[in-house]
Amino acid sequence: MRILALVPGGISEQILFFPTIATLKAEYPQATIDVIVEPRAKSAYRVCAQVNEVLAFDYRDRNGLADFLNLLGVIRDREYEAVLTVARQWTIELLLWLNGIPQRVGYQSSAGFFLSATVPFKPDQYVPFLFHDLTQGFGINRPCPPLQISLPKADIEWMEATQKKLDLGSGGYVVLNGGAIRQPDTGISLIPLPNGMKSLQTLSKNNRG
Template sequence: MQGILIIAPNWIGDAVMTQPLLARLKAQYPSSKIDVLASTWVAPIYRACAEVNEIIEAKFEHKQLQWGLRKQLAKELQVKNYQACFVLPNSFKSALIPWLANIPFRIGYRGEFRYGLINLSFDNPSKVNRPPMVEHYLALSQLLKDDEVNPPSELTPKLNVSSLAKQSVEQKLALADINPKALLVFCPGAEYGPTKRWPTNHFAELTRNLVEQNADAQIVLLGGSSDHELAQNIVLQSGNNPHLHNWCGNTSLDEAIALIGIAKAVVSNDSGLMHIAAALKTPQVAIFGSSDPAHTPPLSEKAKVIWLNLPCSPCHKKICPLGHLRCLNDILPPQVLATLNTLQ
């Protein structure tokens, strides 16, 4: 198997959880070149994966077919003569490119009228009995195997920090007069919605508590540009604490990976940045609300999960259907601080 193409998921956390699949494929086919077709916003995850040969970036847009772009990409990919393609998103449109590119083995989960486009497939697991996402992706490697037993797989994703990104963030930290040895990272956003976001006033109180405990602490708020206003609320509610820095929207994802990699600890919601922290083995506290830590846990021995496991959760709703959001409101800053203090 000389050439393998991966059609990457569209979410950062999901992309992180595909890394063990890449490692398994590299172990099964050591001489293969694994390329990844990814949207521009998840491409940095694959730049941090040692198994990847080439990343083909595409400006995919959510919920858009972009037929012309997909035909053009298929034409460009056809000349590379891939033997197999793993289509990791479940959508119809994600399966079009490898079919148009005439890649012989097109592997993925069934769904959304993909019959024919995918020719080696598994049924999608039910929403009630879903396996952890790493295992969900890893299972696809079984569809290509010969009679040989699959090599053992590491179920914890592993990312590498690029030297270029590390150099960039070290310069930014120096300009902001932040000592890297005193750096903590807060990730207050979650693209999914409010039921995954720990309240901003709780983050603000945690900031005050941390600075009272350690006057040298420096806290950087990380996230995308859509998280900037949310993070600014934390800054205001903390009393414009000089130890708190809102960098949401002011770093690339490559730089965010590097910052998380050098941080002493991370406090995050269930988000893509949570999975990045786990893959970098940075000590972390992961706060869960409406989602299920059994399905998407931070896969690291240095991660501590806080989840109240209320009777109403996990509801997987974007807005609390009961209107009280107790699953997050009732996780108080002293509990998070105490958990943070147990991290090694």
């Protein structure tokens, strides 16, 4: 089985989509999973071992007919059996319908008739949960798994060398991504500012303890 995911947005959105990919891989262990993301976000998949191929398409650009026809050809050449799309654009949904992909899953919208299954769009919940809702369109009934990444060996070696250089010892570490409070591409809130501040205060308190 070959599955395609269309995920607009930056690196943050891609990382928050990883639990959805993990669920698809758990449900379909032999499946090949590809993604179509914006060029600026391709590097996110260096830390996602479950994705086979990362293709690029600028969802934010003023794409003309030639751009959509090119994307149509790219998708058709790979003969996908299923697709899920985070993009809520009727043009994208039409393109997937024209490709004849049997399973086409997306969010409920006015153009939902181009999709074979839709799920409610609930933007007020934690973003990984919002993305993970799309798996329900495949009849999957699994909880959203924790977000996990697979660091390349070279990155781990760089981190260890940097720790040693800065004399940070061998203890644990925390990586923070400042990110935007509200992503301009999707209008989805990531972490409300008060919640983020509370998390930082808890981390600081635990570290002192």
